[in-house]
Amino acid sequence: MKKAVLVLMLITIISKMxxxxxxxxxxxxxGASMISDAYLISITIPTVIFGIIAAGISTGYIPMYSRIEEQFGEKRGQLFTNNLITVLFVLCTLTIAGALVFTEPIVNVFASGFSGGNLNIAVLLTRITIIGIYFTLVIRILSAYLNYKKLFNVPALIGLPMNAxxxxxxxxxxxxxxxxIMGIGYVTALFVQLLLLLYFSFKKGYRYKPAFDLKDTDLKNMLVLAVPVILGSSVTQINKLxxxxxxxxxxxxxISALNYAHTVNIAVLGIFVASISTVMYPLISKMAAKGxxxxxxxxxxxxxxxxxxxxLPATAGSLFLAEPIISFLYGRGAFEEDAVAMTSDAYFYYSIGLIxxxxxxxxxxxxxxxxxxxxPMINAAIAMVLNIILNFLLARWIGIGGLALxxxxxxxxxxxxxxINxxxxxxxxxxxxxxxxxIKIAGASAFTGWIAYMAYHQLIxxxxxxxxLLLSGVMAAVLYAVLVYFMRINAADDIIKGIKQRLSRR
Structure with a gap:
């Protein structure tokens, strides 16, 4: 089990990279331009229009499929899967038809500041990327199917060919x-993901046969499971909108500056938080079940x-060295000084919320x-309302950075x-x-962040x-490790003991 989790974590890190x-x-x-803004909006729209529903469906699918297969066998489970896919295909067709007719008003909702060239490019690309909804829904369902069949690595790996x-x-x-070509590339990338999932699903015994039954009890029960997830996902998407x-x-x-800055923070969270939450979740679930x-x-x-x-140390490093980090990661090609400044600003304020x-x-x-x-759903809704209010207040004072803050x-x-709850x-x-x-960790993080800042400006x-950037980062990491070691924090002590045990075994 632990080996499978570690392999999955490694694949996730590679995929995020x-x-x-x-x-x-x-x-x-x-760079951060009219074209990059239009492109990012064109791939955001399909996600918001149908991605929310797809997330809820895929989450509710596994417990429902598990119950059906256990009670009635795999054949009935595949019938349920095929009916679900067909019903969603019909829903997608109606959604796409409406989106193609009203593309410009939809783009105006997602990017009300677009006009002229921005708007035309976004509309053109959106009319292409919206077709990807067909593939997205099957990708979500087949990914859930393969996870149920304990083939975890394939759904985790499909991000690699897509990004390529x-x-x-x-x-x-x-x-x-x-x-x-960027719009066509987006749809093609989704199609490649679908082909991979179909291949491995076929190997696990899945076969698609058309089925359409809106009165299916299993379908209705799954929708009940999916509703809380759909509502929770919609909160995040409304914030993004x-x-x-x-x-x-x-x-x-x-739009591009926000996206670039957010990508860096998501990578940090994916690497640092996933390792703990992945191990913790099944453990506390068993404890909760046993009381x-x-x-x-x-x-x-x-x-x-x-x-x-x-x-916290990652936060400190981001706050003290926001501009050098963004310059190192993105500062080349068409990504000029103005783009670096705008993205650094967003990155700085996003980093405040990392914890x-x-x-x-x-x-x-x-x-x-x-x-x-x-x-969690109610709290997310409260946070969404607060975020929207703060967006309008802070954007006037800090601009793009205000949205991140x-x-x-x-x-x-x-x-x-x-x-509190x-x-x-x-x-x-x-x-x-x-x-x-x-408090101890925050103090050590702030101090090492300041040392990294001073070292960077001496070395540059x-x-x-x-x-x-590399030398100041290494210096700060070593100093932080030493400070934490002498502060005697239990979580750090457990990590050190684990490392010592592994070394002694070898």
Whole structure:
């Protein structure tokens, strides 16, 4: 089990790296420009229109398929799957038809600041990318099917060929001066993902045969399971919609700057938080099922400190060295000084909320383990309202950075609400230990972040950007590790003990 989780984590990291390379390619050839803004809006629209529903469907599919196969056998399970796909195909056809007729008004909703060339390019690309909805729905269902069949690696790997196709489409579109290639590349990338999933699903015994029954009881029951997830996902997408439509009004390239900055933070969260939440979730789920609240509280407390141990120093580094980091990652090709400044601004303010993003994932999964999906959904809705209000207030004062700051503040507020609600639900769980540990970690992080900042500015005078950033980062990491070691934080001590045990075995 542990080996499977580690392999899956490694694949996830590689997949996220390929996604980051895709954004670096886009920034290199198109920078933060009218074209990059239009392209990003064109691939956001299909996600919001149908991606929300697809997320809910795929989440509800596994428990429903499991029950059907256990009670009636695999043949009945495949019939349910085929009926689900066919019904969603019909729904997609109606959705796509409407989107093709009303493409321009839809783009105006997502990017109200677009006009002229921006609007025309976004409309053109959206009319192509919207076709990808057909593939997205089958991808979500077959990914869930393969996960149920314990073939976890394939759904995790499909991001690699998709990003490879997207990177090639961006390069060819620039070289041939045909923006339309990026839209075609997006749909092609989804089709490649679908082919891979179909191949491995076929090997696991799946066969598609047309079936259409809207009165199917299993279909209705699955929709009941999917509704909370759909509502929760819609909150995130509404936030994204408001962010991007306001960014389109503030400045050309604003949408791209938000996207590039957000990509870096998501990569950090994916690497640092996924490792803890992946291991923690099944463990506390078993404890919750057995009624072992003391063990659950202890593991949640350790996990909160563990996430803080990794996220807070990353936050400090991002805040002190936002501009050098963005310059190192994106500062080449068409990504000029104005784009670096705008993206650095967004990255700085997004980084403030990193701890909120990380702990929200952890706390939400704790509620899920307690079979409570309502509380995270309500908290997310409250955070969404706060985010929208802050967007309008802060965007006037800070511009693009204000949108990122609004997201960070609403995420921190949402996390605090989740923490308070969890305490009410399961009682006090080592609050003093958590508080003291986080204070120690925050102090060590702030100090090492400042050291990294000072070292960078000393080194940049005698070395290039890359070497100065690398050396200052390594220096700060070593110093942070030493400080944490002498602070005697339990979560860090457990990690050190684990490393020592592995070394002694070898």
């Amino acid at each position: 390929s996604g980051f390379l895709r954004d670096v390619t886009l920034s290199y050839f198109y 196709v997207l990177i090639l489409s961006i390069i060819f579109s620039y070289q041939l001066d045909l923006v339309i 408001v962010d991007r439509t306001l960014a389109s009004r503030i400045d050309v390239g604003g 072992n609240m003391d063990g659950l509280k202890q593991n949640v407390s350790q996990s909160i400190v563990g996430v803080s141990l990794l996220i 909120g993003f990380g702990l929200r994932t952890l706390l939400s999964r704790t509620f899920y383990s307690l079979q409570d999906t309502k509380t 609004a997201t960070s503040l609403s995420m921190i507020f949402c996390t605090l609400l989740l923490f 969890l305490r009410r639900k399961i009682g006090s769980f080592e609050n003093r230990y958590i508080f003291l540990s986080v 005078a005698v070395t290039g950007l890359t070497l100065a």
